[in-house]
Amino acid sequence: MSEPTSEQKTSADSPQNTSPFKDETAIISSFLKVHTAYDLLPDSGKVVVVDASLSLGAGFQALVENGISSAPVWDSKRVEYVALLTLADYVEVFADFYQYFTPEEFKECLEIVTIREWNKNRRLRPVIKEGSGLNGTPVEIEEKPALHARTPLIFIHPDASLLDSSKVLLTHHFHRGPVMDTETNTVLHILTHARLLRFIVVYANWTQDSRILEHTLEEVKIGNFGSLVTVRDSTPLHEVFSILNKSSVTAVPVLDANDTVIGLYSMSDVRFLPLDRIYDSMNMTVREALENRPNGLALHTCMITDKLKTIMATLARQSIHRVMVVDEDNHLKGILSINDLLRFFINTE
């Protein structure tokens, strides 16, 4: 139930052993090794937990009401936490239900079908990744193991090092994972890529050896610059959802008729759909959906010549997960996400 990501893995000519930046990234990876997940917990934090017998609509409302992207699901019949309910799951829900049900049935589904039942019957998602590195060479495609509804909950122990926690998230292609204390079987916090990045940014600001951040994106060669999944701004929202569903990317750039970038629609933007008119709102264009967000058509881009530290600062300050790489005319070149950055720092596959 956790959202899979499909970020492109880094280009093949920088395997772990011969990465030219290994020495420089060592400082960050050793920093992550020293600190534990407990250190990343806020002093006074909050976790919203959802009962598995809640209806899908109620679960969505719980996420939206509390302003969160994910909530652990507690099943009282199994007496344990079974999954992590995220907004990405709701993209899947809405896409499926829109495709197969009438508007009345859609509404009824959301009111009746419980999270438990839906989780049992999720479609297995085959994942195929394509892409190419910056210089155009084709890249090995790794097919992610298919997720099915009965994987045990992937969690992070509070005493695990941040390096191990990041590896857990990256291996399973998750953007977030619950930090759980096994003794008391409680969820303490939802650890996200965004929080990890903020931690690294803050540390890098006062560390002396920040050579790694002075490099430009061009030198470092991370990010996805190959065939990107994009949509036109006139595409209806339900189609965007279905594209997001099938292709396993977590966000799509939105291009206008001239191929210039006007925005990025991500899976977490589904929270801005009006709760009482979901079916109808899926008929609007993605441009309207972008404008309906509180921050409207906010566009976060960077250039390939930007230094890593400015890009990371943008990601952290704007609380976004990915930034689009554009050229001078605002034409899309590629996408860089926190996933790519973390892989780069940790030097994992």
Add this chain to the structure above:
Amino acid sequence: MGNGITGFDDGSKRHRSEEGDILRFPDVVDNAPLPENLQEQTLDQIIQAARPELFAAVDTTGEVGDMETQRLIPTTSSKNNTSDEGVQPKSTTPIQSHPVTFHWRYGAVQSVFVAGSFNNWRSKVPLSAIPDAEDVNGPTDDEIEYASLTTEQMETITQILQSKSNDADAGTNKLKWVRHWSITLSIPAGQYFFKFIVDGQWRHDPFYLSVPDPKGNVVNMMLVLPPQPESSAERIKAEGMKRVKADLGRLGLNKADVYNFPNDEEGVNKKYTQVIPTIQSYRKSAYPRMVPRHFSQTIIRNHWAHGRADIMPKMTHVLVNHLHISTSQHTPRRQKASAPKMAFPYHISILMSCSQPFRNKLVTLIFCSSPEEDPQKEERINAIIAKLHQSRITESAQPIPAIVEDRNDSLNQTAKNG
């Protein structure tokens, strides 16, 4: 120029001696003859004339504080009160008086009186002699010097002491030299001036604080203070009880209704017992226990900012380890004014939250739930799911792999693909 009593600012009235009092002070310098207009009165009359409200205070049973005041006013003072029906108490609040002992330790033969601003210098209060075995020897040299006894006085004293030898001739009113004289009066808190009248002469006590009055006479000054509470703990407890009573009063409740301990009539846990109370004895109270004021505002649904939804404000330790339960459909939330009004059509009927410490940090868990589903709904759900599967099969070109059954879940009946 502080002849007036500085007093304390809690609103209760104090006897205010005006500037004129000292000026009306008999125009005496030390060793002047005693004026005749000072009359000797009984203790009761003196105090009643000066402070009629003190008598009123004696009769009322208002809250005077935890301290026991030692009163010399006999309980038969009520007879004096009836004769003074015209006297109204000056204040309705009871006045706190404190015992003050006046002690003349330099000896006197005939009598010692004290007069002061506490009775407006209008009358003199007699001190009682406290005979001592040492008295037969007369004043010591130090005392003579200290009390500034004149040669005349010394002669008188010596004569008196000499006359002891004539015991046989002694009458009942034989004079004796007594060193210690004392009286304890109940005087309200404040600043007072006083002076002793020893054997017909105005004397001040050189040992205590003495100040000159406007005419150059030396008078003693004293400051009567309320006793400090034994410990700050008692003071804090008293403050707490005051607040509890205020809260109860505001709600119109009686203390006995809310703080009702078993085996306890007045609501104050007066005695210990070995009888285990039954549940009935706790049900006596009509109202549930009052929630402490810390919980008057729950911070569970607090304002969130984008990206910071998992942060809570720092909470005091008293809010931790309490379970909050809310069953209302929609708790009003503070939303940003710019945010569009959102509708929340789905019903999450039970919200529980609890804050607990985890090592050095706090974790607040908010649990959203609803009551158990009914079996009719389950059938409907199964129908929907079945339709979903069918649609997926016809839609997709690839066969959908069978859904893996969970080994642990014996209730998983519908997961089988058609």
